[in-house]
Amino acid sequence: MTSPNTAPPSADGAPAAGGVPASPAPGPGPVLALRDVGWTVGGATIVDSVTFDVREGEFLAFIGPNGAGKSSLFNLISGINPATRGTVELDGADVTAEAAYARARRGLGRTFQTSSLWPGMTVADHVRLAAQAACGGSYRVWRRADAYADQVTRVLARTELTHRADTPADSLSHGEKRKLELAVLLVGEPRLMLLDEPMAGVSAEEVPALTELIRSLHREEGRTVLMVEHHMDVLLGLADRLAVMHHGTLLALDTPGAVMADPTVQQAYLGEAL
Numbered sequence: 500m501t502s503p504n505t506a507p508p509s510a511d512g513a514p515a516a517g518g519v520p521a522s523p524a525p526g527p528g529p530v531l532a533l534r535d536v537g538w539t540v541g542g543a544t545i546v547d548s549v550t551f552d553v554r555e556g557e558f559l560a561f562i563g564p565n566g567a568g569k570s571s572l573f574n575l576i577s578g579i580n581p582a583t584r585g586t587v588e589l590d591g592a593d594v595t596a597e598a599a600y601a602r603a604r605r606g607l608g609r610t611f612q613t614s615s616l617w618p619g620m621t622v623a624d625h626v627r628l629a630a631q632a633a634c635g636g637s638y639r640v641w642r643r644a645d646a647y648a649d650q651v652t653r654v655l656a657r658t659e660l661t662h663r664a665d666t667p668a669d670s671l672s673h674g675e676k677r678k679l680e681l682a683v684l685l686v687g688e689p690r691l692m693l694l695d696e697p698m699a700g701v702s703a704e705e706v707p708a709l710t711e712l713i714r715s716l717h718r719e720e721g722r723t724v725l726m727v728e729h730h731m732d733v734l735l736g737l738a739d740r741l742a743v744m745h746h747g748t749l750l751a752l753d754t755p756g757a758v759m760a761d762p763t764v765q766q767a768y769l770g771e772a773l
């Protein structure tokens with residue numbers, strides 16, 4: 500895996516339709532490439548002709564008003580829903596027709612906007628179950644639970660949840676729940692992480708620690724991150740590039756500074772602070 504500590508990609512990639520720079524700076528092939536990706540359901544076009552590349556180690560943040568299509572786009576990338584047009588490539592392989600589990604095996608991991616935890620199950624059991632599931636064949640699910648002890652210990656330490664190992668998920672704070680969702684994700688060692696509003700519901704006091712965890716997964720471990728988030732102050736400290744979704748389209752994709760200064764973006768938000 501290449502070091503993510505390189506300078507942010509320049510905004511001078513090849514422009515796509517509408518003048519949106521779709522590609523990061525030249526280098527090894529993109530880890531993720533979307534070409535003309537769309538999703539129409541029940542006659543409504545929710546995602547419309549989205550094209551961009553992501554290089555390995557990049558942090559790409561998505562913003563946009565409620566209903567702009569950000570989560571739907573993540574569903575198309577992760578395979579939760581199949582794109583109804585266009586192509587999705589992971590490491591140069593066309594995965595458009597692949598199911599979510601197959602994309603996960605290629606190193607793509609994703610969290611969801613709403614909590615996906617079992618309320619009465621402990622923190623350690625969540626991670627242990629994820630480790631068993633990630634192990635592969637179903638017969639392995641019945642391996643002794645302590646076969647995963649090292650992995651559980653390591654992941655809990657990485658997400659600063661060791662002291663909460665025996666706590667049921669529903670007794671955790673919102674920030675701890677988000678950390679546990681990241682812990683479950685990390686069991687699969689994803690190279691490409693899609694984080695859908697990881698700060699949702701998290702108290703202001705817990706945001707800095709969660710931000711730091713995500714930053715370290717990106718900067719120190721070299722993971723590529725795509726993240727939907729409404730907290731602009733969080734994103735500006737993390738993102739190499741900022742993508743703006745609006746009515747299902749990619750309105751802008753550039754460095755955070757360039758996006759914030761883009762009159763089209765400002766107009767689309769009709770004076771709403773970004």
Ligand SMILES: Nc1ncnc2c1ncn2[C@@H]1O[C@H](COP(=O)(O)OP(=O)(O)OP(=O)(O)O)[C@@H](O)[C@H]1O
Nearest residue numbers: 540541545563564565566567568569570571572612
């Ligand atoms: N399965 C579906 N069938 C029909 N419409 C859908 C479906 N899934 C999402 N939508 C609609 O697609 C639009 C985009 O939703 P999406 O959740 O992707 O937006 P978003 O940008 O993530 O919004 P938010 O910031 O509020 O999470 C919304 O109008 C939503 O109601």
